[in-house]
Amino acid sequence: MGSQVAGAGDVDALIIGAGHNGLTCAAYLAAAGLRVLVLEKNEVVGGAAVTEEFHPGFRNSVASYTVSLLNPKVIADLELARHGLRVVHRPAANFWPVDETRYLLMRGGLEERQAAIAKFSKRDAERLADYDATLERAADVLRDLVLTTPPNAGGGILEAIKGAGVGRRLWGLGLDEKRVLLDLFTRSATDFLDEWFENETVKAAFAFDGIVGNFAAPSTPGSAYVLLHHCFGEVNGKRGAWGHAIGGMGAITQAMAASGRERGVEIRTGAKVREIICRDGGVAAGVVLDSGEVIHARSVVANVPPKLLFRDLVPAGAVSQQTRSTFTGMKTGSGTFRMNVALSELPDFLCRPGKTMQDHHGAGIVIGPTLDYLERAYLDARLEGWSRAPVVEMLIPSTLDDSLAPPGQHVASLFVQHVAPHLPAGRSWSDPREKEAFADLVIETVTRHAPNFKAAVLARQVLSPLDLEERFGLVDGDIFHGALSLDQLFSTRPRLGYANYRLPLGGLYLCGSGAHPGGGVTGAPGHNAAREIIRDFRGWGRGPFRISQKA
Structure with a gap:
């Protein structure tokens, strides 16, 4: 039919x-x-x-x-x-403030990224090239399948023919590549990354992609695939890059x-x-x-x-x-909370001081310094409705696009994990106090790393899971x-x-x-x-x- x-x-x-x-x-x-x-x-x-x-x-x-x-x-x-x-490209991919003195800034080519990781683990830096190559080969398989129609179970001979074509692509891979794909499709981000890296901050940096839009802990089976899903893109022909659309x-x-x-x-x-x-x-x-x-x-x-x-x-x-x-x-349910803020000035991070534009201001700024931090954020949300220490990805697109804010001022996007799509009994996202209280916590979370941030916020736009459903039809x-x-x-x-x-x-x-x-x-x-x-x-x-x- x-x-x-x-x-x-x-x-x-x-x-x-x-x-x-x-x-x-x-x-x-x-x-x-x-x-x-x-x-x-x-x-x-x-x-x-x-x-x-x-x-x-x-x-x-x-x-x-x-x-x-x-x-x-x-x-x-x-x-x-x-x-x-x-x-346009970001000047750096991601910036992870860890504490008052340490940070991980991933920018440039392999050697620059290895140098950044070596501050946390020389062994992890040495493994980066092999990890990148492994993920890239897996991402290539996804790229080949993205514009195909999947074989439809029960669809008859035409679907069987399609399935055979997809099967030839997959079974043409080497045994090691098949094992990696199986791991990425079935295992947790934690289990997958444990085989590659030893440092908790380094693992958190890669595991973050496994929880973006995914109401799950990095230890949840299947989160390794979500990690891979975020790796098959490109910007202006540069694979794995992230960018900003002007306007x-x-x-x-x-x-x-x-x-x-x-x-x-x-x-x-x-x-x-x-x-x-x-x-x-x-x-x-x-x-x-x-x-x-x-x-x-x-x-x-x-x-x-x-x-x-x-x-x-x-x-x-x-x-x-x-x-x-x-x-x-x-x-359904991404565990996602979305905010936009107007800023009078750029955030001044304890670990990388300065209010004038630096490359980390144009990166994806992630508050999620360890694997345990990411894990607890999910567990909190499951038990209490939201994370007491949320994971925050902040982008400041006005550093790349001066059409978004008045001269000398900025806008920031805050993409926050985790919140439960439905709060525990007796509470609801329809109560404005709930989302405003969590929005306050998000601001405080960033302020712990950039003390001027809270005072710099001129206005904010706040979208809970319910707001995302009512405005955009995104169920849960x-x-x-x-x-x-x-x-x-x-x-x-x-x-x-x-x-x-x-x-x-x-x-x-x-x-x-x-x-x-x-x-x-x-x-x-x-x-x-x-x-x-x-x-x-x-x-x-x-x-x-x-x-x-x-x-």
Whole structure:
């Protein structure tokens, strides 16, 4: 049923949600000649990748906040540079304040990074080159799979053929490479890193990627994959690099919207979908808006989390209760708390003094000095609702982009772990006192390392997991639309039997982060879903596809 295309409608493809994947999918579909309408409930396109003024004169990325995973093929195909996108590199990757005198600053090439690590462990510095090479080989496998459609379990001979192609890629690896992949997909970040490094700060520096957007401890099985997931990106051709989009993350989605409109995509904001229309015993045929307006479509493409889609938008009786439960039972919750602050001056760190711009101010500044610190942050949140000593990643994008703040002042993004998606009994994120109390703790946490920070805060924007859900549709505040766990990856993402972007209703597709390859600002799910939708419209094997299978 999922491969059917509905009958006549107002448009060929109606996309729910103008986040970056919805816009990507729309641009590809329009380029293939389809009539495309994108509906966005908010008043601005971009979903979680938006820039806004949160205090007079201060603008910043509201939710998503940094660039690396955006696929280079998507950038090229949508001509995002021509539509105004410019991405710059960070002067250093990451900066970890440890105490009043020690810090780990990862910048430059291998030798500089080894010199930084050698201050903590000479043995770890010596192992860095082999570790980098091992992770890069594993990341290469992911890069090869990112723009593929996973083999869909139970999908018949065509899916078996696809599966054979993927299998050849994987089984062509050497035994050692297969072992590393198995470890990364199944083990904890702690177990994986223990085999490489000895120093707790060095291990924490690498383990941090394993808990970003992942409500888990570094000792949780599967966290090693999340670590790998954050390693396969690139910026301006430099693999593994991180950068900043001039104008904030909204610059990405504004460029995508411009690319789509140039190809004929219609985008409507302030258009919240109330329900998907179903006909003929299980075919998606359009939507009803909150306003009561009915829009018919030959296909409906969801750029929303699968849990939200089946909880709120697929009408009762359209699918069996068991099918509905399959999707509403997905694991969600990133343990994420998001803040933006306006600053009168740059933070002056005890371990690396100075209020004038230095390379560490342009890095990802991570408060999470040891592996035990990361572990306790998760355990606190599980027991108490939030971490007593939270893990904070702070970026100060105004050091790279003077369009975001008045001269001499700055904006900072604070991405914080861990908070429970739902607080213990008797407490709720709907209580403003809860999020303000935790926001105070976050400010104090940074201030312990940079004593001028609290006094420098002029204003703040605070988003709890509930805020992330209500504003952006991120169920339980999950930035990935569903946990990146082994049972929700590749052929099991979003659920077993639905990995090929087609959902249980005919003409209903998934193009968001809940589909392969998962979360982050990549554009890959939108790219891949568009390819499958075009395939269904044209019929298998009829006519040339305008979207290539490989990057």
